[in-house]
Amino acid sequence: MVISAEDLRRLSAQTLAEAGVDPSDAELIAGILVDADVRGHGSHGVSLLPLYLARIRAGGIRLDGVPETTAVGPVVQVEAHGGPGQVAAMQAAKACAEVTREYGIGVATISGGNHVGMLAAYRQPFQVSKCIGLVFNVSGPSVAPPGGASAVLGNNACCLIVPREEEAPFIVDFATGAVACGKIRQAAMRAELIPEGWLLDPDGVPTRDPRGLDAGGSVPVFGGYKGLCVTLIVEVLGGLLASGRASPDVRRQRQSPAEVMQCGQMFVGFYPPAFGVGDAGPTIDRLADAIRSSYPDTAPETWFPEQLEGRAMRRHRYEGIDLPDALVSEIGWSLDAVGSP
Amino acid sequence: MVISAEDLRRLSAQTLAEAGVDPSDAELIAGILVDADVRGHGSHGVSLLPLYLARIRAGGIRLDGVPETTAVGPVVQVEAHGGPGQVAAMQAAKACAEVTREYGIGVATISGGNHVGMLAAYRQPFQVSKCIGLVFNVSGPSVAPPGGASAVLGNNACCLIVPREEEAPFIVDFATGAVACGKIRQAAMRAELIPEGWLLDPDGVPTRDPRGLDAGGSVPVFGGYKGLCVTLIVEVLGGLLASGRASPDVRRQRQSPAEVMQCGQMFVGFYPPAFGVGDAGPTIDRLADAIRSSYPDTAPETWFPEQLEGRAMRRHRYEGIDLPDALVSEIGWSLDAVGSP
Numbered sequence: 001m002v003i004s005a006e007d008l009r010r011l012s013a014q015t016l017a018e019a020g021v022d023p024s025d026a027e028l029i030a031g032i033l034v035d036a037d038v039r040g041h042g043s044h045g046v047s048l049l050p051l052y053l054a055r056i057r058a059g060g061i062r063l064d065g066v067p068e069t070t071a072v073g074p075v076v077q078v079e080a081h082g083g084p085g086q087v088a089a090m091q092a093a094k095a096c097a098e099v100t101r102e103y104g105i106g107v108a109t110i111s112g113g114n115h116v117g118m119l120a121a122y123r124q125p126f127q128v129s130k131c132i133g134l135v136f137n138v139s140g141p142s143v144a145p146p147g148g149a150s151a152v153l154g155n156n157a158c159c160l161i162v163p164r165e166e167e168a169p170f171i172v173d174f175a176t177g178a179v180a181c182g183k184i185r186q187a188a189m190r191a192e193l194i195p196e197g198w199l200l201d202p203d204g205v206p207t208r209d210p211r212g213l214d215a216g217g218s219v220p221v222f223g224g225y226k227g228l229c230v231t232l233i234v235e236v237l238g239g240l241l242a243s244g245r246a247s248p249d250v251r252r253q254r255q256s257p258a259e260v261m262q263c264g265q266m267f268v269g270f271y272p273p274a275f276g277v278g279d280a281g282p283t284i285d286r287l288a289d290a291i292r293s294s295y296p297d298t299a300p301e302t303w304f305p306e307q308l309e310g311r312a313m314r315r316h317r318y319e320g321i322d323l324p325d326a327l328v329s330e331i332g333w334s335l336d337a338v339g340s341p
Numbered sequence: 342m343v344i345s346a347e348d349l350r351r352l353s354a355q356t357l358a359e360a361g362v363d364p365s366d367a368e369l370i371a372g373i374l375v376d377a378d379v380r381g382h383g384s385h386g387v388s389l390l391p392l393y394l395a396r397i398r399a400g401g402i403r404l405d406g407v408p409e410t411t412a413v414g415p416v417v418q419v420e421a422h423g424g425p426g427q428v429a430a431m432q433a434a435k436a437c438a439e440v441t442r443e444y445g446i447g448v449a450t451i452s453g454g455n456h457v458g459m460l461a462a463y464r465q466p467f468q469v470s471k472c473i474g475l476v477f478n479v480s481g482p483s484v485a486p487p488g489g490a491s492a493v494l495g496n497n498a499c500c501l502i503v504p505r506e507e508e509a510p511f512i513v514d515f516a517t518g519a520v521a522c523g524k525i526r527q528a529a530m531r532a533e534l535i536p537e538g539w540l541l542d543p544d545g546v547p548t549r550d551p552r553g554l555d556a557g558g559s560v561p562v563f564g565g566y567k568g569l570c571v572t573l574i575v576e577v578l579g580g581l582l583a584s585g586r587a588s589p590d591v592r593r594q595r596q597s598p599a600e601v602m603q604c605g606q607m608f609v610g611f612y613p614p615a616f617g618v619g620d621a622g623p624t625i626d627r628l629a630d631a632i633r634s635s636y637p638d639t640a641p642e643t644w645f646p647e648q649l650e651g652r653a654m655r656r657h658r659y660e661g662i663d664l665p666d667a668l669v670s671e672i673g674w675s676l677d678a679v680g681s682p
Contacts, residue, residue, distance in 0.1 A: 283586070
């Protein structure tokens with residue numbers, strides 16, 4: 001099914017609202033999911049809807065869980081009370097940007113939360129307030145350390161949002177596993193083999209069968225020992241400081257549909273004028289030019305953040321978003337429900 | 342020459358003072374260098390002394406450069422005025438810890454700076470104030486992006502300092518190149534070959550000859566594209582926000598001995614009680630236990646931060662520090678100047 005982003009957003013919001021989600025929260029969640037599809041990360045897009053709906057039914061996402069915010073100076077804490085992750089996270093992003101404008105630096109953490117989707121989706125509050133945002137997310141165990149054979153750490157995420165005057169924000173957004181788990185599940189849904197290096201089977205042996213992930217497999221951490229170092233930094237800031245717990249004590253959303261994940265997030269904001277700094281655009285351009293110059297002949301297809309996403313956004317604007325039939329029928333959408341893009 | 346840490350510190354401080362460094366600054370710099378040797382990172386130890394002395398003589402490290410600190414709420418800016426990097430950095434670390442205790446979160450940046458050595462060496466102010474510290478450093482271009490052939494980015498550094506009640510702080514400290522440049526230079530000094538993957542020659546071809554680094558070679562960034570993402574985060578926070586410049590505009594200390602490096606640093610502090618969090622020790626133990634459990638048979642020699650450093654500290658306490666003869670004669674130390682450890 002090929003569908004325009006607008007239609008996909010409307011349909012997703014409607015489906016969430018029918019499941020009992022507050023209509024404005026449903027709009028927010030749908031917008032964040034579709035944003036991931038538009039940016040080319042279908043792993044974090046509406047392919048998550050069936051899971052969210054199952055978790056709402058089972059009670060893992062609590063529809064009566066309304067986020068509660070406490071702020072003391074530049075430190076904001078949001079207790080999500082088990083509600084939809086996106087609602088608490090957008091509240092935290094906004095609160096972080098607000099205190100950052102006041103103090104020059106600010107932070108908002110989330111405890112008692114659920115899955116928040118693609119971190120880059122929280123760029124808007126930072127963009128509007130012209131603050132730089134650094135975001136961490138801790139998830140349940142799916143990643144093996146270097147040379148390890150089982151899933152003991154989160155496929156944690158790390159994101160930097162840098163507003164620019166003349167262009168869309170510069171965004172760096174990655175998971176600390178060799179690949180995001182959703183990308184493996186997407187391959188499973190499309191019945192495709194995955195590249196080598198993405199997954200270990202339940203015995204710790206490398207496999208190209210994506211179904212191994214939810215059968216007890218694990219994703220190797222990216223970058224060996226130094227990648228482990230990065231993920232440990234996220235564990236301390238986005239885990240311990242945010243929610244008092246690291247990934248070994250976070251629940252996996254698929255495996256525990258009836259339970260709140262308890263995953264932690266941290267948003268740190270920096271207001272450049274407080275540091276005597278103006279528009280970040282020229283510095284980002286300088287870095288891109290330097291990197292480009294290091295390829296004497298042909299550069300790789302993607303050598304700088306936002307290139308892949310920029311291409312995907314242009315493509316999806318013209319061609320619409322192509323959803324796997326298996327997903328459409330799993331959610332129960334009718335092919336007649338929407339027009340062509 | 343085998344020497345005790347105490348003697349090495351005294352000798353180094355004396356040598357710096359004789360070169361015109363203020364005696365208390367000389368003590369500080371010597372302490373930071375020897376700390377790296379003791380922790381097993383000789384690349385960041387007294388092997389840097391000949392370079393520092395040459396830069397002092399040439400004017401790249403300005404002995405009249407006294408750091409100037411400006412604080413507005415939780416944001417501290419330190420202008421190093423081209424003085425020794427360690428002096429500005431310790432001032433920034435202390436100021437960061439101080440504002441962090443007051444506001445719950447705090448930040449100190451350094452502009453106009455020089456080489457600061459091993460970031461973990463700045464743990465003490467965070468340890469004493471019981472604050473978590475996140476530290477970034479941007480250095481001059483020595484690193485190639487994934488698939489690139491030349492040195493266009495800094496071998497930037499990233500460090501997390503987590504005080505614990507019952508133990509020494511938990512520290513994560515790594516460079517965003519496949520290896521720290523100093524480790525390659527140490528191999529050159531010992532006339533050893535380096536492992537594959539550490540270095541590209543001036544034509545971008547992998548080499549095991551460590552002399553290639555300062556002959557126009559480059560170190561590949563760690564972790565491929567995701568490692569590039571990490572180093573870009575450091576560029577924005579430790580570069581743009583700290584000093585208004587990213588690594589392509591930072592000078593390399595060896596190549597430009599007469600010029601201030603202009604490398605930037607950022608210290609971010611978090612006071613756990615402001616986040617409702619107590620001792621980090623149990624969470625770090627939980628992470629270590631989880632990782633250990635993923636090795637069904639033998640774990641790698643080093644599978645968690647501070648293991649290598651802990652072993653090195655114990656060894657050096659008993660056996661003293663073994664310095665290459667080439668280094669000792671380059672600095673001009675007499676073998677009779679010190680007793681055995």
